[in-house]
Each structure stands twice: as structure tokens, then as C-alpha cells.
Amino acid sequence: MSEIAAAEPWAVRELGLPESAAALRQAESVFALANGHIGLRGNLDEPHPDGMPGTYLNSLFEERDLAYPEAGYAFPERTETIVNAPNGKPIAVTVDGEPLDLRSGTLHRHERVLDLRRGVLTREAEWTSPGGVAVWLRSERLVSFTRPSVAAIRYTLRADAELRITSSLVVNEDQPAPSDDPRASAVIHRPFRAVSHDRDALVHRTRRSDLPVAAAVTHTGPPGEIETEPDRIRWTTTGRGEIDFEKVLAYRWNGDGLRDEAVADRDAAARDGFAVLADEQCAYLEDFWRTADVEVDGDPEIQQAVRFGLFHVLQAGAQAGPHPIAAKGLTGNGYDGHTLWDTETFVLPVLTYTHPACVGLALRWRHATLAAARQRAAELCLAGASFPWRTISGPECSGYWPAATAALHVNADIADAVRRYHAATGDDDFMREAGREIVEETAALWAEMAYLDDAGAAHIAGVTGPDEYSALMDDNLYTNVLAARNLRLAGRHDLADRLVMRYDERLEVHQQAYGFTRLEEWDFGADHDYPLMLGQPYLNLYRKQVVKQADLVLAMVIAGDLFTAEQKRRNFAYYEARTVRDSSLSAPVQAVLAAELGHLSRAYEYLAEAALLDLRADGEASGDGLHIAACAGAWIALVMGFGGLRDHDGELSFAPRLPPALPRLRFSVRWRGGSLRVTVTRDSVTYVAHDDLVAFKHCDREVKLPAGESVAFALDPVTDLPAPQTPRPPAPRPPMSRAAT
Amino acid sequence: MSEIAAAEPWAVRELGLPESAAALRQAESVFALANGHIGLRGNLDEPHPDGMPGTYLNSLFEERDLAYPEAGYAFPERTETIVNAPNGKPIAVTVDGEPLDLRSGTLHRHERVLDLRRGVLTREAEWTSPGGVAVWLRSERLVSFTRPSVAAIRYTLRADAELRITSSLVVNEDQPAPSDDPRASAVIHRPFRAVSHDRDALVHRTRRSDLPVAAAVTHTGPPGEIETEPDRIRWTTTGRGEIDFEKVLAYRWNGDGLRDEAVADRDAAARDGFAVLADEQCAYLEDFWRTADVEVDGDPEIQQAVRFGLFHVLQAGAQAGPHPIAAKGLTGNGYDGHTLWDTETFVLPVLTYTHPACVGLALRWRHATLAAARQRAAELCLAGASFPWRTISGPECSGYWPAATAALHVNADIADAVRRYHAATGDDDFMREAGREIVEETAALWAEMAYLDDAGAAHIAGVTGPDEYSALMDDNLYTNVLAARNLRLAGRHDLADRLVMRYDERLEVHQQAYGFTRLEEWDFGADHDYPLMLGQPYLNLYRKQVVKQADLVLAMVIAGDLFTAEQKRRNFAYYEARTVRDSSLSAPVQAVLAAELGHLSRAYEYLAEAALLDLRADGEASGDGLHIAACAGAWIALVMGFGGLRDHDGELSFAPRLPPALPRLRFSVRWRGGSLRVTVTRDSVTYVAHDDLVAFKHCDREVKLPAGESVAFALDPVTDLPAPQTPRPPAPRPPMSRAAT
Numbered sequence A, B: 001m002s003e004i005a006a007a008e009p010w011a012v013r014e015l016g017l018p019e020s021a022a023a024l025r026q027a028e029s030v031f032a033l034a035n036g037h038i039g040l041r042g043n044l045d046e047p048h049p050d051g052m053p054g055t056y057l058n059s060l061f062e063e064r065d066l067a068y069p070e071a072g073y074a075f076p077e078r079t080e081t082i083v084n085a086p087n088g089k090p091i092a093v094t095v096d097g098e099p100l101d102l103r104s105g106t107l108h109r110h111e112r113v114l115d116l117r118r119g120v121l122t123r124e125a126e127w128t129s130p131g132g133v134a135v136w137l138r139s140e141r142l143v144s145f146t147r148p149s150v151a152a153i154r155y156t157l158r159a160d161a162e163l164r165i166t167s168s169l170v171v172n173e174d175q176p177a178p179s180d181d182p183r184a185s186a187v188i189h190r191p192f193r194a195v196s197h198d199r200d201a202l203v204h205r206t207r208r209s210d211l212p213v214a215a216a217v218t219h220t221g222p223p224g225e226i227e228t229e230p231d232r233i234r235w236t237t238t239g240r241g242e243i244d245f246e247k248v249l250a251y252r253w254n255g256d257g258l259r260d261e262a263v264a265d266r267d268a269a270a271r272d273g274f275a276v277l278a279d280e281q282c283a284y285l286e287d288f289w290r291t292a293d294v295e296v297d298g299d300p301e302i303q304q305a306v307r308f309g310l311f312h313v314l315q316a317g318a319q320a321g322p323h324p325i326a327a328k329g330l331t332g333n334g335y336d337g338h339t340l341w342d343t344e345t346f347v348l349p350v351l352t353y354t355h356p357a358c359v360g361l362a363l364r365w366r367h368a369t370l371a372a373a374r375q376r377a378a379e380l381c382l383a384g385a386s387f388p389w390r391t392i393s394g395p396e397c398s399g400y401w402p403a404a405t406a407a408l409h410v411n412a413d414i415a416d417a418v419r420r421y422h423a424a425t426g427d428d429d430f431m432r433e434a435g436r437e438i439v440e441e442t443a444a445l446w447a448e449m450a451y452l453d454d455a456g457a458a459h460i461a462g463v464t465g466p467d468e469y470s471a472l473m474d475d476n477l478y479t480n481v482l483a484a485r486n487l488r489l490a491g492r493h494d495l496a497d498r499l500v501m502r503y504d505e506r507l508e509v510h511q512q513a514y515g516f517t518r519l520e521e522w523d524f525g526a527d528h529d530y531p532l533m534l535g536q537p538y539l540n541l542y543r544k545q546v547v548k549q550a551d552l553v554l555a556m557v558i559a560g561d562l563f564t565a566e567q568k569r570r571n572f573a574y575y576e577a578r579t580v581r582d583s584s585l586s587a588p589v590q591a592v593l594a595a596e597l598g599h600l601s602r603a604y605e606y607l608a609e610a611a612l613l614d615l616r617a618d619g620e621a622s623g624d625g626l627h628i629a630a631c632a633g634a635w636i637a638l639v640m641g642f643g644g645l646r647d648h649d650g651e652l653s654f655a656p657r658l659p660p661a662l663p664r665l666r667f668s669v670r671w672r673g674g675s676l677r678v679t680v681t682r683d684s685v686t687y688v689a690h691d692d693l694v695a696f697k698h699c700d701r702e703v704k705l706p707a708g709e710s711v712a713f714a715l716d717p718v719t720d721l722p723a724p725q726t727p728r729p730p731a732p733r734p735p736m737s738r739a740a741t
Helices: A021-030 A258-272 A274-292 A300-317 A342-354 A357-368 A370-379 A409-425 A428-449 A477-489 A493-498 A538-542 A552-558 A565-576 A586-596 A600-611 A628-642 B021-030 B258-292 B300-317 B342-354 B357-368 B370-379 B409-425 B428-449 B477-489 B493-498 B538-542 B552-558 B565-576 B586-596 B600-611 B628-642
Strands: A011-015 A038-040 A055-057 A061-065 A078-082 A091-095 A106-115 A120-128 A134-143 A150-170 A192-197 A201-206 A212-220 A225-229 A232-252 A294-297 A664-671 A674-681 A684-690 A694-698 A701-705 A710-714 B011-015 B038-040 B055-057 B061-065 B078-082 B091-095 B106-115 B120-128 B134-143 B150-170 B192-197 B201-206 B212-220 B225-229 B232-252 B294-297 B664-671 B674-681 B684-690 B694-698 B701-705 B710-714
Touching: A011 A021, A011 A300, A038 A134, A091 A134, A134 A274, A150 A212, A150 A258, A150 A274, A201 A232, A201 A258, A212 A258, A232 A258, A258 A274, A274 A300, A274 A342, A274 A664, A294 A300, A294 A628, A300 A342, A300 A357, A300 A600, A300 A628, A342 A357, A342 A409, A342 A628, A342 A664, A357 A370, A357 A409, A357 A428, A370 A428, A409 A428, A409 A477, A409 A664, A428 A477, A477 A493, A477 A552, A552 A565, A552 A586, A565 A586, A586 A600, A586 A628, A600 A628, A628 A664, A664 A694, A674 A694, A684 A694, A684 A701, A701 A710, B011 B021, B011 B300, B038 B134, B091 B134, B134 B258, B150 B212, B150 B258, B201 B232, B201 B258, B212 B258, B232 B258, B258 B300, B258 B342, B258 B664, B294 B300, B294 B628, B300 B342, B300 B357, B300 B600, B300 B628, B342 B357, B342 B409, B342 B628, B342 B664, B357 B370, B357 B409, B357 B428, B370 B428, B409 B428, B409 B477, B409 B664, B428 B477, B477 B493, B477 B552, B552 B565, B552 B586, B565 B586, B586 B600, B586 B628, B600 B628, B628 B664, B664 B694, B674 B694, B684 B694, B684 B701, B701 B710
Parallel strands: none
Antiparallel strands: A011 A106, A038 A055, A061 A078, A091 A150, A106 A120, A120 A134, A134 A150, A150 A232, A192 A201, A201 A212, A212 A232, A225 A232, A294 A664, A664 A674, A674 A684, A684 A710, A694 A701, B011 B106, B038 B055, B061 B078, B091 B150, B106 B120, B120 B134, B134 B150, B150 B232, B192 B201, B201 B212, B212 B232, B225 B232, B294 B664, B664 B674, B674 B684, B684 B710, B694 B701
16 A cells, blocks of 8 residues: 655655555656656556556647637637656566566555655565565656756666566557546547657657657666567566666656757766766755745645656756646647646746746747737737646647637746846846836736726726636736736836726725626535535636635735735735635645734645645546646745735745744755845745845835845744634644654 | 518428528528428439438437547537438439439429428429530428328429439438538447348437437338338339329337338328318418418518427427427427527417417427436535437537536526417416426526525525626526526515626616626627637637627516516616627627617617528528527517517516507417407507407506407607617628529
């Protein structure tokens, strides 16, 4: 039986073999390795019928048609789906002629460890075959942060028997059928046609999108036989007692001469060997953690989870440029491998303050898709650019427009990510070459969408905000506020100033959208299964006051300067009572505002819900990939929530307040040329600047801290205020088994 | 070249052979023959590559899956599509071995006449073959109103040559590919599997829906050879000089023993022969026209069109029970053969006052689908019954829920048709056995949908009204008003009285829905192709003040007693300026209110637009079937518009006013046991009661008119008021060629 072991500060450890298909697939996601460019799901080395094989090359997708029961003008006709790329992971073993299948015989020990400082996944197993042969195996796997095209495996097998190892690179392997869940991916079977094959590499093209890919493989160690065919390279070695080898993979899928480039990358990596690759990996991560790490005293699970989350955010983004950072990173095929607004709104803020280089590249990717966004705007009879709700290479890939095309806020989210990145880094080249145009084109879209009423107030009608249990509303406050900021960035202050924030004078709360607060209340007394969308028609969800995920609350976080404290307090209580958190994007945002308003225990619960989402033992929703935005959410809840980080108006500010359970929080923020280490305790906060002077605000007090200096402030004692009512209490801590290690 | 000849009062005549595929298909719809039970498109006898073969048996459908790019809870998974049933029309000819193909050789004359009093389609052609043989042919075709399962053809061919005639009954024939238009039907190829075949009949079942159908055929006249195979019965005769024969078809597709029943029906009809069938047809129609005819002096085209429309409404409804009356009747496969709200709102009112027997049956069909409607309501987590937006046998078949499932008004439309039918006929058996339950179950739906605000006013949120360029609005006035009436019918007066009618105090007009009047105006100055939906995304249509079709205006017609004259005037002017009539359901309604408000010439223009829609020479939109609701629309515009018929509160009332162009209008209305003939001239109106006393109102004056008596009233002179501005002027009279006859 598989258990996630007790939380360790720098590792995720699994004991035993996952028992169910769901648990196996969750583990494949949790133990996925990626560098933003290539990603290997944490499949077992040897074949397993319940697994979902996954090797993803960023933006290597196949096209397929979208069919509608009733078509409509400008409904996208094609979509893009990430494909399972040539898979270099399979290593099959026989022991005295018996296949190594850990489900048979006796499994004495099976342990996998993801080391967050080394960036290596290690596996060890002790097993007795049905025929009575005792076997010991160990494998290590890495996807190199420093060599974007390279992955490597080191494999050792010991048994007093005749051993036979068949290690493969395989293309067009069988894929399990997709689930019925609307959020699942389509599965494209046999996506590749063969172009060439030899002992070193396979070259293929996707059948319809016609994208080329070259995959090279080599094995070092004992002598072996190589067989090659169009969809497979197979290396076989035999021996007795012990076999020890290294397998190096290299992928190329952009440009010309791909085969030779892949072979050259492979050769360089194989020449250096696994140990060198692992050392490079370790050094890269040491550099990352130096200015990205978050230390949490008092809660080992949160400590582990925030590092796990940051590690996966890094794995999603590190070498993603010039490609996008997808909602699942490269950990699974969920959402078809698409990139959504999650990236700009949840993932890029974290990377902006921890690893800004890849943020510039991610936004340059958006800029590279501007032609498609302009074309989409023209299709929609709008001006400027309309970025897609879901895409891989740029075109709109979403097939349900009320929750996609109508969610135009993605454009303002992108513009705001540009603003944040530029403010935090001062990267003027980026702004001149890419950012400025994004801001102007999205502002042009808002200028077209907005209209003035007779009183001169501006409105945006018929759009969908972050809350997907409402749709096609007028004056969604989040959209209006972000659009106004987008317009101001483009210098269109007059229109920006006119955009309304709807307020219900009777209830004294802002309206999520025009009329929202007078809709029928949802009957939270009735029994409901969550997420509601799987058992309730949109017809009911849309017409009632039930909120899928933070919407107005997100506006109060991102644009908190537009609200008074009293408004925030009243608004939060009102929407908290109507928000069911059926999206993983919700809890981190609610955590931040709850912390700001002094509902510290509630914030802490939401932090845990977000942080442990993908690690929890019942995390079946992670089977088709991790929620990278929720991975970022742990950082958001801790740093923006308990650290009180805000970045309104291009200024960095902090207002720390810890929940009762946490005695100490330490995090770092990259800002311009420097970085700031912030250490929060119950009664004080200490800021230390590194590398360069850092200017920021502590609770409205301006601070300019030269490199190497520190400043400390006493913190007023905080009262943990009772939290507002919520229809769906924060998830209890998941059953994370405390297995003996 | 094909031309519709000058309007004749009782016939539609085509001269020449349609030149384009579009014109051919339009003619196939115009010349379709049906009795509500079976329908034969007006295909030529001999094969033509551009035609769309169509033989429809009411409710003989195939199922197919609906696929969604992004599925949602309670999205229908299956739909139903009318299939092209066993086709008994084909008659192929060779003349001295040359095929009779009127596109070759020389066509001297080709004429088709649909005789609206005889119910027979006659065709004559004079043609010289490429080989120089002069040929004369004549065919007559009827679908019997009196024998629901029977159709018959009489065919004569003359030429001084060797003649060979092959007459077929054919199953699974090839169908042309569907167009890209979202309103077009799916085409199901080869929908049948064979069950049995013999010289007399073919028995098949649809492959997936597994519905049985038996088709029998016989030929009388000269001796012939019969060949039979699973998908075909072929009768061949040869001769010289002249061949004259009759072909009788009979179809059965409900119950057991279908083959023998079909053969028996066929035998009885063949024994009587075509002449007897034609006499019965004539007698049936004489009876119909006696109390249904509308006479229009001063406009031969309108005169023809209103009779053509009534004839097709009768063809759609006469023998439809126990099946539904589809939006295209049985004239084509448009809308997949589905029944929509058109039936209850446009077609049944006309039949209620002209041929009420089939209205009771049509509503009993709705009642028979109540189990499906209850199940649908439960699926939607609602109470009572939710009738489908589109269906053949009962389940929801629509795949775009914002304009379908959300258009819950269809439930109130059905309830209102129940109310109207019962008020007009006093059919208490129907009410007890079917009507009452429909009313109660739909009222239960509204009781669930409606909610009370703090002030005690009731609202219905998130629904779509008749205007499909708005969706998911709150308090759609049409829906609220019809739902209130539905609730009152069920005795739920308190809730009914609370439902709001939204009013814009500033503009002094009612709001089509909450907030509608403050949305952005549509830019009608820009060039637009109509219908807008083919070139504009819903995203733009929904968020602006552009109205596809009468919505609030329809409410002011159906529930006109809820509005003051001044409100009607202001509302009409406001919505007239924003309504583009992209639905054929719009013009008749606008005609009625325009007439009531004294915009008589505008009403007359809208009458023409509606009445001539399917007859106009450029009527390509009729290729996949006639718009049966628009056929009803001519009657609606004349009788409700210029006759001023209303039926609020179960009372029949009239307020006649003729437009300047029409000196006289005469129509009849069936009411309870009697009928009322109404003759309107410029200065007077005369009412004559037949069969029974008729109670009605003339311009607020109560009249009780015994059978056989008449009463006349002087009419005040009317002023033809200037019409409000409209963005899309009424269609000019179509180019109906005045060919010499």
C-alpha cells in the first residue's frame, strides 16, 4: 500500500506501491519531473496497466476539430491537444525469465523520493519474484534545468539470477481512455507519423499539426543490443548479479536539423554522465532556493507543501520560454495541455518575485501570439487583441464561449502581469519589445467593449468574470477594475476613471456584477455534492447567488487599494457566505484577504487547503496533472496573506501578520536588482536587503534598504478574528499517513 | 427558367424548370404535399441530381449522439433527426432508350400547379428528347387528408416511341450533404436496416432508434414487371404511344402488423382509384375552406399567400395527432424535423380558430411527453415539468442551452395554447384528460423558478426570452407575463400577481428584461449582413440593444390587456427601432401591433414580408422546408392585425381597421359550437354567426349573435399613422415574376 510519508522539509516520500489506478496517477503527477521545456510524468520504470504514460514537450500538440451540436459564429473550429511525446522512460526487466512486475511475488519495500534540493526522483525496491528470486532495484531520474533538452536515468538492478533489461524509446504507445469529467483532456491516439529512425534517434511528425520532433537516446554501462524500428529504439542487455547503466534522452522539436541537434545534446550529456547532470541540477536549485525559499515554522506539512509547490512552479516555468506555462505545467494532459488565465494571475506573480527571468519569457510568448489575438478580436468584431481563454500556440481552443470567449478579463490579467513584471524588474527592453504592445492592444479591446451611459459612466456588459457560476453579466467588478487598470497603463485615464464599480446601497456591499446581489440565494441547506457543476445545470448556477471561486475577493486582493477596509470587511463576509471554492484557484485568494482582515485561522485553513491539494492522499483530481496555480497558491497564501505583500501602483509593500499556529515565517522577494529577505515572527518583522538597495513599504511606512542592511519593526499583537460564515467549511487536513520511514 | 406565375387566388403555379439547386429545393418545399401524418416533398418524378429527396413520416426519426467540445451537466447527450423515409415518388422514363431528363433535349413547356382547393399537385411537360422524340407527360400527386396513410400518383406519358417506365419505392437513397448553416439539419445516411421485402411492401427499422416502418406500393394500369430487393420495389412497364397508370403508396409505422395494415390501406385506396381519392380530398378541403378561408380584396399576392399559408398549416396539422406539428411541417428536414415553441405560439392559434380538432390532438401529444418533461425538470433540479426546446418524441434535443433550455418560456407558451384551445372550444374532456395536468406541471416549474425579493416582488432570473439576441437575462418581460398567466391558470394567483414587469422610468418604456434598456446601442449605421448571427458573435449580440425578433412586442400582443395604449405606443416605437427581424417569427407579430397602433401601412408591409417569405422568388431559406409559423403568420397579420382579433381572458374580441391598400377583408373564426364570419370594409364590419350562437366583443361592445343572424357596425375612419423608425426596413415585395400563363 502506498502512503505519502510524514512531511519532510525538502522531500516528498512515497512508501509502497500505489494501490488504485487513481492513486497511481496522482503519484505520477506528484513525481513528475520537468524543466518547463520537457516533462516526464512519474511513471514507474516498468510497464503498469493502470498508469497514464506521459512525456510532454512544451507546445508539441496535435490539432483536432471541435464539433458543436449547434454551431455559432466565431465558435472555434479547431483545438490543440498536448500529445504524449516519444517516451524514453520504459525499462522492462526479467529475472530468470520472469517479468519484474511488483504486483506479483512479494514486495518488501518500495520507496520513491522526490528531492526538492537535488531535483532528482529516486526509487528503491526490494522484491521477491514469484519464482523466489530476491531482487533489489534503484533508479534515479532527472530532467535537467540547465540543459533544456535533456533527461537522464540511472538504473541499478541486483539479483542472483539471469537478468535481462530492455530499455526503450517508444512512440505512439497506447493511452488510457479519457474520463467523462468535462475538465479532462481528449486523448489523441497514435499522434505521430514516422519520418526516420536509426540506432540513435527517432524522428516523427504529428499527423495533422505537422510538428516535427526528434528524440535521441543512448545507454552507457554494460554492452547491449540495439534494435530500431520506426516507432521504437530498444536496447537490451543481459547479465547476472548486478546490472548498472545510465540512459540519456534528448529532445528537439523546434527548427531544423532536429535529429542531429538531439543526438549532439544526448552525446554531451552522456559524456558528462548522470553524476555531473545531477550536480548541475543541484547547483541550479541551490541558486533558486537562495532567493525563493519560504520557511514556515510550526507546520511541517505546510513547510513541505510550499516548497513542493514552488518546485513545481519552477518545473513548469524554468525553461518554458519561448513556449507558454500551461495550467498543468508538464505534469499531465489535463485541460489538453492548455494555458489559461491561471498563468498570468497566479503563477507569474510568484515567479515574478522568485525567478523573474522566466516571467519575461512567458509574457514574450503571449506577445508572440499577438497576431492570433488580433485576428480573434477581428473575428469577434472587436478592436485590439483578444487573447484566448485556452490555447497552446495562440488560437482560441475553448468550446464553451460563455465561460471562455466571454471571460475577456484574461486580457486584463495578461496586461497586469506585464505591469507587475516590469515594476518588479525594470526590464525596459521587454516593455519596449513586447509589453507595451500587449498593454495597448488589450486596452484597445476594452475601449471597444466599454460604453458610456447618459451620465457618462462607463460599463462593460455581457462578460464573464472569474466566478464561472455566473456568466454573461454586466459590469463584473473584477473585469471593470482590471480593465480600468489596463486602460490606465495604456494612458487612457479618462475612460478608466469612468468604469463603474457596482455597489448595493441597501446591503452596503459591492456587487460582483450588476444585479448580482438581488439574485435568488442558493439553498446551502440542501445536500450538495461538490463541485456543484457536476450535478447542477448552469441554468441554476448562473441565476443564483452562488460563487464558484473568488471573484470580487480577487479584485480586493489585486486591486485592494480601491476599497476601504470597511468595504473589504463587509464584502468579504458577504461573498464568503456564497463561495463554494469549486475551483482550486479560490482558496489562496480567500486566504490572502482573510489574513488581511484578521481572520487568521481561516486564512491558515485556506492556506492548507490550497497547499495540500495535490499532495493529499485522496487527491484524485491530480491524476491528469498538478494544479500549478494551486502550487503557486501556497506561496500566495503565505507571502501575500501572512506576509501581506502587495504591489499596487508599482510599489512593493508588506503588512505581516501571522496566524496563531505559525511562530515564524521567512521568505524572499526579488525586486529590481536586489532581493529582500523578510522574517516575520509574532512580534516583529525583519527585512534584509541583498545585492542592491530595495525600496518598499512596511505598513505604509516607506523604507529604502541598502544591500546588506537590515531593518526590524515591532508588530502589534494581532487578534484572530472570528471568520465569516461559509457554506463549505475549509477542507480538513487531508489524511496524510504518518508511515514509519 | 422557372418562375412563379402571377398570383392566382387558389393556386400556386410554376412555369419552367427551376434553374438553380436552391430554386429547385425551394420549389420542392413549396410544392410539398402532406396531411400531417405523411409528407412528400415536391421532388420531380424523375431523378434530379440537385434535388433533396424527402418523404417524411411524422415522428419517424433516428437518434444520434450530440458531442460537445466542453460538456456540461444536463447537456442533452442524444438528439433525434427526422429521416428520409421509403420514397415512393421516383418514376424514371426512357424514350427510345434515351432517359427522360428535362435538362437535356428541348423543354417546350414545364408547368406545376398546386391547387389549394383540390389538394393536388399537377405537373405537365412538353419536351423533345435529344434524339428528336416529342414527349408529353402529366403527373398528379396527392397525399390524402382523409386516409392518413395514403399517397397517390397518376401518371401519363405520350410519345411516338418505345416507352419504358420504371417506378420505384426506394429506401436508404443518397442524400445531399448538409449546408454549414447552423439552422440546417443533420443528414443521416442510410438510416434503415431491412426487415422484410416482397412484391407488395418493404419493412424496415431505423438502425438505432429501432422504429419500424412498412411501406406498400402498387401500380394499376398496364401490365408490369415487379422486382423486389430489401431496399427497393421496382415496377417496370413498357409500351408505345401512351402509357397511363396510377401508383398508390401506403405507410404504417406505429403498432404491430404494420406490413399487412399498409398493404390493406394500399389495396383499399387502389381499388377506389385516384379519382375517388381526389374527390375525397376536394370535399375535405371544401369543408376546411368553408370556415377557414380568408378573402383579401385589393392584393392578389396576399390573397394567394394567405391561402397558401393556411393550406400548408393544414397540411402540417390535419392528421398530425398523435404526433407533433413540426416547425417545418413535413415539407423538409430543416431543424432536424423538430417541434419548437413556434407550434404553440404561432401555428396552434391559427388552427384553434380554423381547424380546432387537430389542436386538441397536438396538445395531447405534448401531454403524452409529460413524463420526459418531468424527467427533464428533475435533471435540471427544478420542479414540475420542463418541456423541450426542440424535440420529436419528447426529450430535449437542443445542444446550445443558453438559447434552448434557458428559453423556459416554451412551457408557458404550451400552457397558453391549452388555455386558448379550451376557451375557444370548451373541450372539457381534453382539459380533464390532458390540459389541466400540463397547466399544473408547468406552473410548478414557474413556482420553483420564481423567487421573492425583500419587497415581496417575484422575479425569474437567468432565462432567455423569444429574442435570441439576448440570453440568460433576469425578468424577461415576456416570460414573466406568460408565466404569471400560467400560474393563474393553475390557481396560483398570489405568486402570479407578484411577478414584475420591469419598467424604465427614465425612458418611460418597459424593459424587455432587467437592465436591457441601459445596454449599449447597436450601431445600425454600420453595414451589416442579415441575419446578424451569421456574422456576429453572440458575445456582441447579447450585450447590446439589438433584438432578433418580437419579444416585448409579442407580450403586448398575447397579453395586450396588461398594457395601456400609451405604453404600447412608446414600447413599440422603442423596440421597433432595435428589432432586426432575423427570425421569420417576428414580422407577423410586429404587423399585429403596428395595426393596433394605427401604423397601418407598416403593418401591411410586415404582412407581406411574412406572407411571401416562402413564395418569394429568392426564398432560398425555404429549401429545407417551409416556415410553417410564417405560413400561419399571414393569417395572424390579417386576422389579428387588420381584423383585430384578441382572446384575452377567454373572450373573443375584434377591433378591425384596414390599411389603405385593402378595401375589404373577410375571414371566419370557429368559436365553441359556432363560427363567425367577419367582413371588414373601410367603413364597416359585418359579423355573421353560423351553426350556433357566438358571443364576442366588437371594440369593447359585447355582442351575442344567434346562429344565422348578422350584425354590422360602422367603423370610424382610420388614419394611417407614420411608422416608428426601424433599422431594417420591411422587405420590399419579392420579385415574383409576372409570367404569361
